[in-house]
Amino acid sequence: MVRRGLAVLLGAALGFMGLVGGASPARALPTPSGYPITGVDVSYFQGPSFDWAAAARGGARFAYIRVSEQDGRVVPHNNPDPFYATNQAGARANGLYTGAYHRARPDLSSGKQQADVLLGFAPYVADGRSLPPMLDIEWPRADWGLNDCYNMTPAQLVAWIRDFVTEIAVRTGRPAMIYTNTNWWNPCTGSSASFAANPLFIANYSQNPPPLPAGWTSFTMWQHAAGAAIPGSDYSSADLDVFRGDHAALARLLGGPATSLLATVNNRYVTAENSGASALIANRTAIGAWEQFDQIDAGGGLVAFRARINGRYVTAENAGVSPLIANRTAVGAWERFRIITNTDGTVSLLANVNNRYVTAEQAGTQPLIANRTTVGPWEKFRAATPPAPVHLLAGANLRYVTADGGGASPLIANGTTAGPAQQFDQIDAGGGLVAFRARINGRYVTAENAGVSPLIANRTVVGAWERFRIITNTDGTVSLLANANNRYVTAEQAGTQQLIANRTTVGPWERFVQMTG
Numbered sequence: 001m002v003r004r005g006l007a008v009l010l011g012a013a014l015g016f017m018g019l020v021g022g023a024s025p026a027r028a029l030p031t032p033s034g035y036p037i038t039g040v041d042v043s044y045f046q047g048p049s050f051d052w053a054a055a056a057r058g059g060a061r062f063a064y065i066r067v068s069e070q071d072g073r074v075v076p077h078n079n080p081d082p083f084y085a086t087n088q089a090g091a092r093a094n095g096l097y098t099g100a101y102h103r104a105r106p107d108l109s110s111g112k113q114q115a116d117v118l119l120g121f122a123p124y125v126a127d128g129r130s131l132p133p134m135l136d137i138e139w140p141r142a143d144w145g146l147n148d149c150y151n152m153t154p155a156q157l158v159a160w161i162r163d164f165v166t167e168i169a170v171r172t173g174r175p176a177m178i179y180t181n182t183n184w185w186n187p188c189t190g191s192s193a194s195f196a197a198n199p200l201f202i203a204n205y206s207q208n209p210p211p212l213p214a215g216w217t218s219f220t221m222w223q224h225a226a227g228a229a230i231p232g233s234d235y236s237s238a239d240l241d242v243f244r245g246d247h248a249a250l251a252r253l254l255g256g257p258a259t260s261l262l263a264t265v266n267n268r269y270v271t272a273e274n275s276g277a278s279a280l281i282a283n284r285t286a287i288g289a290w291e292q293f294d295q296i297d298a299g300g301g302l303v304a305f306r307a308r309i310n311g312r313y314v315t316a317e318n319a320g321v322s323p324l325i326a327n328r329t330a331v332g333a334w335e336r337f338r339i340i341t342n343t344d345g346t347v348s349l350l351a352n353v354n355n356r357y358v359t360a361e362q363a364g365t366q367p368l369i370a371n372r373t374t375v376g377p378w379e380k381f382r383a384a385t386p387p388a389p390v391h392l393l394a395g396a397n398l399r400y401v402t403a404d405g406g407g408a409s410p411l412i413a414n415g416t417t418a419g420p421a422q423q424f425d426q427i428d429a430g431g432g433l434v435a436f437r438a439r440i441n442g443r444y445v446t447a448e449n450a451g452v453s454p455l456i457a458n459r460t461v462v463g464a465w466e467r468f469r470i471i472t473n474t475d476g477t478v479s480l481l482a483n484a485n486n487r488y489v490t491a492e493q494a495g496t497q498q499l500i501a502n503r504t505t506v507g508p509w510e511r512f513v514q515m516t517g
Contacts, residue, residue: 032207032224035242037061037250037311039096040230041223042238048083051236052090056330058231061250061311062097062243063087064134064179064201064221067122069103070114078117088122092129095296095330097254099131100124101179104164106137107150111163115171124172126516128256128294133168134177134201137161138184154190161189162398165198166513169393170476173516174255175418177201177220185213196416197398199253201241217416219244220253247311248289255516258292258308260384264346265377266364269384272326276310279323279367282360287386293326302336302352316370320354323367346380388516389423389439395477395511397495403457407441410454413495418515433467433483447501451485454498477511 031038038059042050043066055063065088066081084100091098100122102114118133140146149157161178168176179201185192193215201221204210212219225240243250251258261270263282269291271284284291292308305314307326313335315328328335336352349358351370357379359372372379392401392413400415400422407421415422423439436445438457445457446465459466467483480489482501488510490503503510 030207031240032209032222032242035222035244037243037245037247039063039221039241039243040238041101041241042066042083042087044081044083046083046087046236046238048086049236050083050087050090050238051230051233052087052094052096054233054236055091055230055238056094056096058233060096060230062099062131062241063091064099064101064131064177064241065091066136067100067102068114068117070105070108070117078120080121084122097129097131097250099134099177101134101136101177104135104137104160105150106152106157106160107146111160111165112167115164115167115176119168119171124174126173126256128251128254128258130256131254132174132177132199133172134179135161135164135168136179138179138181138203148184149188152188154188154192158189158192158194161192161195165195165398166395167476169513169515173514175199175393175515179203179223180213182211182213189214191215194398197393197400247307248309250311251292251294251308255388256294257385257388259295259305260287260291260293260386262382262384263360263364263378264380264382265360268364270360270368270381272307272309272314273367276307276312276326279317279325280314281367282364287384292386296331298331298336302338304331304335304337316351316353316358320351320356320370323361323369324358340375342375342380344380346382348375348379348381387425389418390426390436391418391422391515392424393513393515394491394495394509395513396491396509399495400515401491401499401512403438403440403445407438407443407457410448410456410498411445412498413491427462429462429467433469435462435466435468447482447484447489451482451487451501454500455489471506473506473511475511477513479506479510479512 039062040055040060041064067084069079102118124133139148165176175198177199181203191214196215199220200216202210202219203223221241221243223239223241227237228240230236230238268282269284270280270282271290273281290309294306296304298304312326313328313331314324314326315334317325334353338350340348340350356370357372358368358370359378361369394413399413400418401411401413402415402421404412421440424436427435429435443457444459444462444466445455446459448456465484469481471479471481487501488503489499489501490509
């Protein structure tokens, strides 16, 4: 990302160094303490030969890559970043999670149009490796001839940002990341607190946690240095970033389906015991955080498994002599497996390091180990995909619908994060209708008193009041028509009051975005 003033000059210098391989950059800056997950963000200014291998060796786990912007021609022109494809391929080849970002020009065209530009050049795929699409909104470049706020009022800028992030949500089912700076955001948006449900990527070049823009109580990512050397490279520089959270939190941000393995010998799920500190063992009856893995293509028909709880790869320890454990930061020979599909539809895992099958030792009472030459009952597994929860984002205020009070209070659109209270299972209720079961208490949402009272998650079975019809609107949002009274559910008073099914037509308060992951 290119900042105004001094940062613009820095960006120009980066372009020169990246394109012609100029003098080595300054020594790599230290990472702020307390943030073990690091990353980089890059654009055209890093040139076509960014050293992704060095970035990976230096510990980078993620990268945001510029994909597009609009230039200042009389007729706005969509401008793809010429090095996006090269950077995307390089980052992925070296095991980094990646996300695409768009540099905003709100003075040129609508937020929806520019969101569509981003997704046109870089379609979002919920593959468990892709970060949410990101909006880069900050000071204009000096040569654009605009004031700090793009010659727009705070209300106009807030409306433009809302237009952008709503389009991303509608088209991807994910909340857009917003990259900005507090010193730009507060004056230019009038200290808008409307976007707290969007993850924040804050720019602040220091070693101390930065002050936050209005509305946010925490950041998701922090750009702590601009144009700094990356460890292990003689020539590549980048903006340096950290992620606020652990590997499980990063996995939640990435979304995408997880993989869980069910041992058929005892009908138990394989777990990365003790958050990955102990060996894998098939002893769980349900899927939780420790039982979820990302299945990674390791090349040559092989795969690797990365435990979501700690971000480490599963290894056939000591070349298969010791039990499997999720403790590796990179994929080598011991971390590669071949998936063998058996005639009964189960799968077996053949360790690349010793050509032995993984077994749920002693019928699952002992840790998994790769020591079998043939497939028997202990070597058979079934792959399971944990069902993804549904979140409803209210168009009225861009807040998540919440089963308030752990489900004891009516639903209200006040959530800024998609946590347990905002998670629902969408159930087919027959006849084109659905029901919503709140994960926080396992109860179904009802249009209480045939719709006269607010919606609340307090029913153990699905009846007439617990059924809803999903209506898809022309803008991609959805509305919920209650079967109880044939009225639309509204986020009453722009979301400040509880949800209730009392509207006969669809307006802004009756529109929701179905989010997943």
